[in-house]
Each structure stands twice: as structure tokens, then as C-alpha cells.
Amino acid sequence: MAELELEALHPKELEIYSSFKHEPRKMSYLLGRLSAKKAIYELTDFNELNTIFIDTAVFEFPVVKCLAIQNIQLSISHCNTIGLSIAFPESHPMGIDLEExxxxxxxxxxxxxxxxxxxxxENLFLEEAKGYTLIWTAKEALSKIFKTGMMMDFKLLELDKVVKKGPIWESxxxxxxxYKAxxxxxxxYVCSLVLPKYSTFNISKYFKIFKSLN
Incomplete structure (x- = not known):
């Protein structure tokens, strides 16, 4: 693992990383922390990344601990060798999920x-795998907003509508x-971002990130 990547870890994160015995677990942890810190930097311009401790709460959701950063929350996802995170103000909840x-x-x-x-x-997709994976990622991203993850019945997060709008699908x-997805x-890969229904964002930047996934 490149030293520069490890230098971005807080001392407590480095201790946790070093405690894992298996390389896949180390990789997923590092991917999550590095992508999360990059997301925080994009939002705040704060670049002292090793002073940020991304802790894990009782139900496994990430918690940002840093004296220089207040009221910032995270949603983290990783799949294979890809880590993906979004940072957002506490007042504007969001969730993200990536699946193959x-x-x-x-x-x-x-x-x-x-x-x-x-x-x-059945009505919208030629391939079942694509349709079911899209719906799963949307529900998983929403569950992260509620900070429950997979500890709730996902059928309670039922999608009501899915509409194709150019290269994106809005649910x-x-x-x-x-909320919308x-x-x-x-x-x-398919990635779903869940945010308040009437919120907007820079969709061109969204595409730029995801076109580079493969």
C-alpha cells in the first residue's frame, strides 16, 4: 500500500487498519476512509486529512470527528476496488450506494x-440484474440516511416510481x-444517490466521477 495513502489516515484509523488480518478487509477500510476524506476536502477545502478521524457508530454508520470541522456527515460505499463517498452538511441528509x-x-x-x-x-428493464441492482442501491442509499443499514426491512423502503431521464434513472x-434517488x-456498476426530493446538484460532475469507474 502506498505510503501517501496511509499518511492520510488518522492515528486511530491507522491502528484499526493495521489490526485487520486479511487484505480484502484492509482494502475496503482504506478505500472507505480515503474516499470519505476526499469528499470532505471537496466540500470544505480542509486538507489536513490525517487530523480527521472517521469513527464507526453503534449501527455502523460513519461519524466525522475533527475539531476543525463541525456538522459534516458522510455516506460511504465500496465495491471491489472502488471506494465512493459523499460529504454533506448535517442539515441536508444524503446517502450513496455502489454495487456491481x-x-x-x-x-x-x-x-x-x-x-x-x-x-x-419487468416494465422498464431488458435485464433483470440491472433493474434489481438499481432498486437495491436506491434502497440501500436511503437506509444510510436513516442510519440503519441492512438492519431494517428493505420492503419498507419500497420504490414507487422509476423514470429514465437521459443517461440517469430517477426514482x-x-x-x-x-426523498428521490x-x-x-x-x-x-450502478450507483444511486439519494437526496431531498427538491434538491439539485452539479450533475455533470456526477457523470464525470462515474464514467471513470471501469
Missing amino acids: VNTKNVDVLKDQMTLKEVQLV TFKHCEQ ISYFSGT
Whole structure:
């Protein structure tokens, strides 16, 4: 592992990283912390990255601890060798999730879908794997806003509508009408960003990030 990457870790993070015995676990931890700190830098311009300790809360969601940074929260996702994070003000909740599309996962994902979501996939997607993975990432990203992760019934996060708008897919939720999901496919990956329904963002920058995933 490059020394420059490890230099970005807080001493407590370096201790945690070093405690892992298996390389895949080390890699996922490092990817999450490095992408999270880059996201914090993009939001705040604060570049003393090794003074930021990204702790893990009781339900596994990340907590930013740094005297120089206040009221900043994170959502982190990693898949294979890709780490992806978004930093945002506490007053503007967001969530992100990245998954690889894999036909082997179709039956498992379908089992977590409601009848309405199965119908959405049948009506909108030529490939089941793409449809179910998109819906899964949208629900996973929303669960991160609630700070529960997979410890809640994902059927409670049911999607109500999925609409294709150019290169992106925009979804809304049946029981969480205040949020929307923006999803994008890049090669074999799909990423979903969940944010308040009437919020907007720099979508060109979003595309630039995800086009480089493969």
C-alpha cells in the first residue's frame, strides 16, 4: 500500500487498519476512509486529512470527528476496488450506494423486492440484474440516511416510481416521499444517490466521477 495513502489516515484509523488480518478487509477500510476524506476536502477545502478521524457508530454508520470541522456527515460505499463517498452538511441528509451488476444475484435481490418493484423491473428493464441492482442501491442509499443499514426491512423502503431521464434513472419512494434517488450505470456498476426530493446538484460532475469507474 502506498505510503501517501496511509499518511492520510488518522492515528486511530491507522491502528484499526493495521489490526485487520486479511487484505480484502484492509482494502475496503482504506478505500472507505480515503474516499470519505476526499469528499470532505471537496466540500470544505480542509486538507489536513490525517487530523480527521472517521469513527464507526453503534449501527455502523460513519461519524466525522475533527475539531476543525463541525456538522459534516458522510455516506460511504465500496465495491471491489472502488471506494465512493459523499460529504454533506448535517442539515441536508444524503446517502450513496455502489454495487456491481451480477446475474448471479438476481434471485437474492428479487426476494427482497415488493410486487410493485418486480413490476417496475419487468416494465422498464431488458435485464433483470440491472433493474434489481438499481432498486437495491436506491434502497440501500436511503437506509444510510436513516442510519440503519441492512438492519431494517428493505420492503419498507419500497420504490414507487422509476423514470429514465437521459443517461440517469430517477426514482421516488412510496413511504418516503421527501426523498428521490438518482441512479447511473457505468460499465458493470450502478450507483444511486439519494437526496431531498427538491434538491439539485452539479450533475455533470456526477457523470464525470462515474464514467471513470471501469
